[in-house]
Amino acid sequence: MLLFCNEWTTSASGRKDKEHQKTAMPTIAVIVYDAVNPFELGVATEVFGFERPELGVQWYRFLICADQSRPVRTSAGIFLTTPYSLEHVDEADTIIKVVIAARNRRGITPALI
Numbered sequence: 209m210l211l212f213c214n215e216w217t218t219s220a221s222g223r224k225d226k227e228h229q230k231t232a233m234p235t236i237a238v239i240v241y242d243a244v245n246p247f248e249l250g251v252a253t254e255v256f257g258f259e260r261p262e263l264g265v266q267w268y269r270f271l272i273c274a275d276q277s278r279p280v281r282t283s284a285g286i287f288l289t290t291p292y293s294l295e296h297v298d299e300a301d302t303i304i305k306v307v308i309a310a311r312n313r314r315g316i317t318p319a320l321i
Contacts, residue, residue, distance in 0.1 A: 233266045233267065233268055233269045234268050234269070234301045234302065235268070235269040235270075235271065235299050235300045235301050235302075236252075236256040236268045236269070236270050236271065236300060236301070236302045236303075236304065237271045237272075237273050237292070237296060237297045237299070237300035237302070237303050237304070238252045238253075238256075238270075238271070238272050238273065238303075238304045238305075238306065239273050239274075239275065239294070239297065239303065239304070239305050239306070240272055240273065240274050240275070240280050240288060240290070240306070241274070241275045241276075241280060242280055242281050243281070243282070243283045244280065244282050244283065244288075244306050245282070245283050245306055245307065246282040246283065246284050246286055248306040248307060249272075249282070249306055252304050252306070253270070253272075256268045256270045256304075257270040271290075271292045271296050271297075271299070271300065272288070272290045272292060273290065273292040273293055273294055273296050273297050274288070274289075274290050274292065274293060274294075275293075275294055277293065
């Protein structure tokens with residue numbers, strides 16, 4: 209059975225306040241790390257990171273969460289900085305972990321894989 213997020217009785221974060229669920233924007237967290245694929249990060253950003261006023265609904269609170277406090281280098285050599293860390297992942301209703309290519313896993317902590 210397919211349920212839409214506004215039909216859930218509890219959120220993924222365990223909140224049970226129905227009024228909060230009706231008014232709050234769902235939070236999406238994307239975890240980034242060295243060698244993250246910028247295309248896949250871009251897809252998540254395009255889908256969840258930009259407001260869609262033409263749809264007439266509240267959109268998402270979108271967090272890009274880094275595994276370290278320093279700038280993250282993508283697999284294409286682009287450096288990213290973000291004010292959000294892995295501590296902010298707990299606030300998310302949905303967590304997106306971009307796939308790590310086997311050749312890029314050097315230095316990645318096993319917890320992120």
